[in-house]
Amino acid sequence: MQVNRHSFPRDSIQWTIARLQASLVRLINRRTILLLSILLLTGIAGTLWSTFQLSSNLIQSQALQNAELYAQAINEARTLYSSKAVDRVKTVAGVTITDNYTQQAHAIPIPATYLIELGETLSQQNPGMSVRLFSNYPFAKRKQQGGPRDEFEREALHFLEQNPKQMYVRVEPYQGRLALRFAQADIMKPSCVSCHNTHPDSPKRDWKVGDVRGALEITRPLDSFMAKTNTGLGGIFAALATLSLLALVGVGLVISRLRQTSKELELRVIERTAELRRTNQKLAEEQEKSERLLLNILPPPIAQKLKDGETNIADGFASVTILFADLxxxxELSEQVSPTELVALLNEIFSRFDRLTERYGLEKIKTIGDAYMVVGGLPVPRADHAQAIADFALDMQREIQQFNREYRQECSIRIGINTGPVVAGVIGTRKFIYDLWGDAVNMASRMEAHGIANAIQVSQATYEQLKDQYTFEPRGLITVKGKGSISAYLLTGRKQSY
Structure with missing residues (x-):
């Protein structure tokens, strides 16, 4: 692969990436042996793993099949004993069928006892193998031997009671050996129901046909199966191990020649990656600065609209509350201090107001000289916009008082508030601003202009919104340009109940 260096500026990210790609392709073309060796080792490792998994699956499959055959044979023997022996003996006078048959003359075991003793005999003749019949309802004489002994048997009984036609199988250590434990439900048959419900020692007397009496468990150690399977796989593993060793020797010879080249390439990649990371970090920092600047100018939803490419942004709001404040x-203060001190004091006051704006979730619109404009209820509408503005105005007064104490000044603030519909949008393409228009804005401005120092004057519309929650002093009628005489009120605080 050839890269035309003249098509990329040397200081560009694309040119750096292209050079790295070209170097990697040339290295791959020259190091075919290394790639083949890696592929060979991968194939051998995959084969070894697949063979191991196959042998493991075969061992478990053989053990499970063996356990199923034992269980089938035991159940057939029990059925045969019950139907061919027990049923016929019932008609013979003097012969008793009991679980305690060894203590009585002319007695034979019941089918369950026959099955238990058959399992014990099989377990003794097959070292490591265990055949058990257990239940949650063992006879009192077999309570210790006939009940579940460990977690597997308890879980098996719970599962088989819910799923009597299925089997419960798990591979786990058993008596120090890895073993497959198999359990299937012991179903209550018609010939057994009467016996179990009438036997004087029976712990349960309401058995029905089809109930799960208990479980037949067969445990088979897997080491014997593993020995037989591993014998057959030994040759395959030996051949694969030899092939792996030869492949590793060949790869080692090739890698020794590639080591120096690999180190140089690694250093170049690290250098280029570091350069790319620094460039991306600078781009991210610049983007973050632009984002912060945009969010300082516009509300987040409006800023997102601009980023999405919208050019004409204007929205109507049925009800918002506008506040104008003026120092x-x-x-007079500007004539007493230097311009630098004046700007610093004004910045301190407006910064305090900005923090209040964030606290109450309001939208600061603009500042003009020593005037401050804020609105509640947009760009995201909210029902409590009038209350938020009222709380904001009361806190503005407290902030001015605190400012005067800290800076030994005598500033006072005049606040005007009005509630009504407005249109809000972005105007301009350079040094644009998010602004409001409407008669409600003009009325809020008039409330401030005709207000009283250190007082919060609200219109009739705002008063109607707040009269149940805040305290007011009626100011009476005031004359407003273009409106004539209107009622105004002075907001003095919150009601105690509120």
Whole structure:
């Protein structure tokens, strides 16, 4: 692969990536042996793993099949004994069928006892193998031997009671050896129901046909199966091990020649990666700065619309609350301090107001000189916009008082509030601003302009929104340009109940 260096500026990310790609392709073309060796080792490892898994599956499959055959044979023997022996003996006078048959003359065991003793005999003749019949309802004489002994048997009984036609199988250590444990349900048959419900020692007297009496468990150690299977697989493993050794020797010879080249390539990749990371970090930092700047100018939903490519952004809001605030004697203050001190004091005051804006979830619209404008209820509508503005205005007064104490000033603030519909949007393409229009905005401005220093004057519309939760002093009628005489109120605080 050839890369035209003149098609990429040397200081560009694309040119760096292209050079790295070209170097990697040339290295791959020259090191075919290494790739073949890796593929060979991968294939051998996969074969070894697959063979191991296959042998493991075969061992478990053989053990499970063996256990199923034992279980089938035992159940057939029990059925045969019950139908051919027990049923015929019932008609013979003087012969008793009992679980305690060894203590009585002319007695034979019941089918369950026959099955238990058959399992014990099989277990003795097959070292490591275990055949057990157990139940949650063992006879009192067999309570210790006939009940579940460990977690497997308890879980097996619970599972088989819910799923009597299925089997419960698990491979786990048993008596120090890895073993397959197989259990199937012991179903209550018609010939057994009467006996179990009438026997004087029976722990349960309401058995029905089809109930799960208990479980037949067959445990087979897997080491004997593993020995037989591993014998057949030994030759395959030996051949694969020899092939792996030869492959590793060949790969080692090739790798010794590639080591130096690999180190140089690794260093180049590290250097280029570091350069790319630094470039990406700078880009991310610049993008973050732009994002912060945009969010300082516009509300997040409006900023997102601009980023999405919308050009005409204007929305109507049926009800919002607008606040205008003005520092009353700031002009006199400007004559007493230097311009730098004046700007610092104004910045301190407006920064305090900005923090209140964030606290109450309001939208700061703009500042003009020593005037501050904020609105509640947009760009995301909210039902409590009037209350939020009222709390904000009361806290503005407290902030001014705190400012005067800290800076030994005598600033006062005049606040005007109005509630009504507005249109909000972005105007301009350079130094754009998010602004409001509407008669409600003009009325809020008039409330501030005709207000009283250190007081919060609200219109009739705002008063109607807040009169149940806040305290007011009626100011009476005031004359407003373009509106004539209107009622105004002075917000003084919150009601105690609120």
């Amino acid at each position: 009353v004697n700031f002009t």
